[in-house]
Amino acid sequence: MYLYTPDEIDRERAHHQAVIQGADNLDVKRIGNLGELAFEQFCREYLPVEMWEWENEEAIRRCNAESFSGHDFEVFGYEIDVKTSRDVSAFRPANLLENDPDDDIIVMVWHRDNEDALILLGWERTETLKSKVRTQDAYSGEEPEKLAHLAARPMNELQDLGPNTAHMNQKPQNPFKPGDRVRKAGDDDASVAVVVEVVPPEKDVSLYGQTMDGEAVSVAFPNMLDDGPGNWREIHPAKLASYCDDQDIQLYTYKHTNLEYAENPFTPGDYVIKPDYEDPDLAVVLEVAEDGDDDRDITIVFCKHLEKEFGEQTYVPPAELESRCDEAGIKSYSYGHDELSFKPQY
Structure with missing residues (x-):
């Protein structure tokens, strides 16, 4: 058993x-x-x-x-x-x-x-x-x-x-799961992506006309997800594959060994908190600095300030968030990415 x-x-x-x-x-x-x-x-x-x-x-x-x-x-x-x-x-x-x-x-x-x-x-x-x-x-x-x-x-x-060539104990090696933030391994300029599907190894996955030997992972890029009809960050990661399929959002497939966890996983629009506070306020990532050497590389705005300015309908597409906050005079704050944690809203 x-x-x-x-x-x-x-x-x-x-x-x-x-x-x-x-x-x-x-x-x-x-x-x-x-x-x-x-x-x-x-x-x-x-x-x-x-x-x-x-x-x-x-x-x-x-x-x-x-x-x-x-x-x-x-x-x-x-x-x-x-x-x-x-x-x-x-x-x-x-x-x-x-x-x-x-x-x-x-x-x-x-x-x-x-x-x-x-x-x-x-x-x-x-x-x-x-x-x-x-x-x-x-x-x-x-x-x-x-x-x-x-x-x-x-x-x-x-x-x-089965035939006598059948073998046991071939546990999959893929470490990723839906919702993980990853980037192409060994590429310092690679964009952060979101794992959408972990494709089972029994699937014959073809990359650039060649069958891939190994386990595949399909990812979507946050800017493409942001163009969808809803706030995808309020969707449980288990349902992201369904959402992308329904909305025809393009997925990109990689061999799992060609991906690594993103050191700085945040992108504009992410919900975050500063966990070392006793009762941290919910915030939204406004900007991610391209210069990775900056100690304060994440700029955020607090949701309570957005609610005060925009009412209960606080969701603003990430591409518009910075300009909307500038127009409304909403104050922003900067932190290092290692000071922040995701706070899912699904």
């Missing part, structure tokens, strides 16, 4: 995709999405990347509606459906077949009430489930009242369905 612990990005995407899907029962759909994410993580780390495919990968990553494929995954040529439930009686052979008799294999995932952890219990061939149901009906009669048969083969035996 394997324990899967969804992070904040996983939970947000699982829920938002369920909303976009228009599910009648959001809880059931969200939990089903988390079950697929759990099995996808297992595949990424333990099965050859070229021998499996997740049908709903892009739909969940970009929070789009699914195409209603008859199965969730294809592994070694087998059609696989993932069943996720808090009620383990759902994994009895007859119950599994009643809900999904057509796929080749069913993977069983159990989840805790608060959805903070899921356990991949195992898997079973549909034909084996049918045989077990027939055997129970013909020879066993009714099962003991206090003891019910649950069908499951260990997860690591799934590897045995």
Whole structure:
């Protein structure tokens, strides 16, 4: 068995995709999405990347509606459906077949009430489930009242369905997640970018006409995001891929080893605080000095001053913010970037 612990990005995407899907029962759909994410993580780390495919990968990553494929995954040529439930009686052979008799294999995932952890219990061939149901009906009669048969083969035996070249333990090396601020490695003049998508390694990513060997990361540049219809800084990073897809905001794809975390991650429009204050006021970055040697390279304005001047509708596109503050006579303050911290507003 394997324990899967969804992070904040996983939970947000699982829920938002369920909303976009228009599910009648959001809880059931969200939990089903988390079950697929759990099995996808297992595949990424333990099965050859070229021998499996997740049908709903892009739909969940970009929070789009699914195409209603008859199965969730294809592994070694087998059609696989993932069943996720808090009620383990759902994994009895007859119950599994009643809900999904057509796929080749069913993977069983159990989840805790608060959805903070899921356990991949195992898997079973549909034909084996049918045989077990027939055997129970013909020879066993009714099962003991206090003891019910649950069908499951260990997860690591799934590897045995593939060729003997299949290998285990190939954990992805990509360190980035949506929302991270990065820049091109080794380029002092590179612009700060925002990680939007971490593209799974099973995807054949082509850069400049050549297939890339390694894990890819798609980023967007803040000035392009600023041109969108809304304030993207109020959108959870898990939903940035959905936002960019909906608004046709261009993404740029890099091999993850060609990126590094930005030493100075701030750009105009970012919400920040000075964390060493006991009760810090929320501020917005007004300007980032191009000269990295300046100790006070970030200029900010406090939101309470914007509210006093502009009322409750304080959002001003970052490209216009400096001139609007100058016209209104709003005082600005300068700090070093290492004195400030992000204060997300989603």
